Amino acid sequence: MSRAAPTGDELVQVLATLASPHRLRVVAALVRERNYVSRLARELGISRALLQVHLRKLETAGLVSAHLELSEDGKAMKFYEVNQFVFTLTPEVIAVAAQTLTVPDAVGRDGEEESRS
Numbered sequence: 001m002s003r004a005a006p007t008g009d010e011l012v013q014v015l016a017t018l019a020s021p022h023r024l025r026v027v028a029a030l031v032r033e034r035n036y037v038s039r040l041a042r043e044l045g046i047s048r049a050l051l052q053v054h055l056r057k058l059e060t061a062g063l064v065s066a067h068l069e070l071s072e073d074g075k076a077m078k079f080y081e082v083n084q085f086v087f088t089l090t091p092e093v094i095a096v097a098a099q100t101l102t103v104p105d106a107v108g109r110d111g112e113e114e115s116r117s
Contacts, residue, residue, distance in 0.1 A: 005093060005096055005097070006087065006093075006097060007097060007100040007101075008097040008098050008099070008100040008101030008102070009100070009101060009102050010097075011087075011093075011094070011097045012101070013060075013061050014061050014062075014063070014085075014087065017057050017058060017060075017061040017063065018063075020054065020057075022044075022046065022050070022054050023054050023057065023058055025044055026040070026044065026051070026054055026055065026058060026064075027058065027063065027064070027082055029043060029044060030064060030080055030081055030082040031082050034079050034080060034081035035079065035080060036077045036078060036079050036080070037051055037052060037055070037078060037080070040080070055080055059080075062083060062085070063082065063083055063085060064080050064081065064082055064083060065080070065081055065083055066078050066079065066080050067079050067081075
């Protein structure tokens with residue numbers, strides 16, 4: 001992700017994804033070296049299940065990639081690594097991105113999307 005002008009939806013997704021302290025720590029750890037879930041979970045001091053939730057969100061946003069590899073004993077291991085990305089965030093970039101935002105179906109009075117229950 002190194003395009004100069006992300007769409008509004010892409011920008012919202014990336015900013016929302018990086019707004020989590022856990023996900024920032026995951027990216028920081030993966031910058032040092034690619035890693036597999038179990039070892040990364042131990043290093044970060046969180047459960048594998050929680051880590052996998054964060055990794056899926058980072059992968060969906062295009063910030064990390066996963067690759068399956070076989071260990072020496074034949075076990076499949078999923079390694080994660082950071083994708084290179086650059087975002088330049090200026091008022092002008094936000095203004096351009098805002099023009100491409102998908103309009104939510106239902107917007108409440110406070111401007112937040114209303115849940116459909």
